[in-house]
Amino acid sequence: MEVLKIATAGSVDDGKSTLIGRLLYDTKSLTDDKLEAIEKTSKKKGYDYLDFSLATDGLVAEREQGITIDVAHIYFSTASKSYIIADTPGHVEYTRNMVTGASTSQAAIILIDARKGVIEQTNRHFFINNLLRIKDVIVAINKMDLIDFSEEKYNSIKADFEELMSKRDYQDQKITFIPVSALKGDNVVNRSESMTWYKGQTLLEHLEELDRKDIFNVGTPRFPVQYVIRPKTEEFHDFRGFAGKVYGGELSVGDEVVVLPSMTRSKIKDIYFYDKKYKKATRRSSVTITLEDEVNVSRGDMLVKAGDLPTIDKQFTATISWMDSQKLTTGSKYVLQHGVNKVLAKVDRIHHKIQPDYSGIDAETDALGMNDIAQVSFKLNKPIFYDAFKNHRTNGSFILIDSHTNATAGVGFIN
Numbered sequence: 507m508e509v510l511k512i513a514t515a516g517s518v519d520d521g522k523s524t525l526i527g528r529l530l531y532d533t534k535s536l537t538d539d540k541l542e543a544i545e546k547t548s549k550k551k552g553y554d555y556l557d558f559s560l561a562t563d564g565l566v567a568e569r570e571q572g573i574t575i576d577v578a579h580i581y582f583s584t585a586s587k588s589y590i591i592a593d594t595p596g597h598v599e600y601t602r603n604m605v606t607g608a609s610t611s612q613a614a615i616i617l618i619d620a621r622k623g624v625i626e627q628t629n630r631h632f633f634i635n636n637l638l639r640i641k642d643v644i645v646a647i648n649k650m651d652l653i654d655f656s657e658e659k660y661n662s663i664k665a666d667f668e669e670l671m672s673k674r675d676y677q678d679q680k681i682t683f684i685p686v687s688a689l690k691g692d693n694v695v696n697r698s699e700s701m702t703w704y705k706g707q708t709l710l711e712h713l714e715e716l717d718r719k720d721i722f723n724v725g726t727p728r729f730p731v732q733y734v735i736r737p738k739t740e741e742f743h744d745f746r747g748f749a750g751k752v753y754g755g756e757l758s759v760g761d762e763v764v765v766l767p768s769m770t771r772s773k774i775k776d777i778y779f780y781d782k783k784y785k786k787a788t789r790r791s792s793v794t795i796t797l798e799d800e801v802n803v804s805r806g807d808m809l810v811k812a813g814d815l816p817t818i819d820k821q822f823t824a825t826i827s828w829m830d831s832q833k834l835t836t837g838s839k840y841v842l843q844h845g846v847n848k849v850l851a852k853v854d855r856i857h858h859k860i861q862p863d864y865s866g867i868d869a870e871t872d873a874l875g876m877n878d879i880a881q882v883s884f885k886l887n888k889p890i891f892y893d894a895f896k897n898h899r900t901n902g903s904f905i906l907i908d909s910h911t912n913a914t915a916g917v918g919f920i921n
Contacts, residue, residue: 511590513608515631516617525688527558532695535582601877602829613642624666629863651687727755729809730845747794753900762812772797830915834874841907850887857881895919
């Protein structure tokens, strides 16, 4: 079954957790004990309605404060598709959590409180979705019941957001506006009887029709080798296969490929998935590939189509989202993990800090603190083979690891 991962974003009290809870409730994805707990807690709090936000806020601090702090992954399914929702925090101080949740998502939902309209946090949430090249963004204008389901107010908020869209540098995004009431259930799963002026799809209808082929950015095939398979059994004595996952495109039997970094050439002989052979390996499929020639291939190498090579270099500039309490400074050294490969990286220059609310840049910065986003140049101890993130989300991204604590200190998106 097709799986779609969605990142959510919304400011404090925009109703993000309630929206997710409503999705789970109306698709009958809540277990009986979870539903019973929600009913019991809602009654205990004196509510005359079910508090669906209780379905997602897992930490004690989240339940006590009514806010989302950590990234939670919520799973539900319909007859045609399975969904993973990355419920990310909306606070400024949890920007790193939002980047983490959105970095592997194929679509996003940005919530706006209909009473407040587009606010500074909305700018930040849209900036991050733009930075991460999320191709399908749903702008859910929530709490329509609190403004008497006003079409005029909805159109005003929509116009404000469209003005924000003019500031983006990623023009391939599809933006869909849906007026909803997460609490009442209007236009979430079921069509609203109070907003007959809205002729578009409900939130779930839109998600159901999303084609994963359309929401992945068009890229070129990259095959990082995870493991070299040598069974050494009598039946497969001479077998030598290369296991990994295909990113960005498709590979077929007969394709001429180049092995990086050796630049050795060969052709794909066979493509295996377990014990079955296939003529083609599609995007995001995990397969084992054999080559026609006895070439040297090791873990960390990459197979690419001839004539379609990535950049091979020991230096580059990237947009960094800093996640560590220890500041990033010029001259700092980290372990940079790019796919399977790990190399040593030194911060060569911090160009400028980027204000994620579209208010400009800070060129006078000499260090990055937690949740900062900036343009940074690196020098590496050996080359890596990379693409610009805008062209290839997988091969254009990396993480920085603090060698002393082994903690993920930052994530990067190569320019």
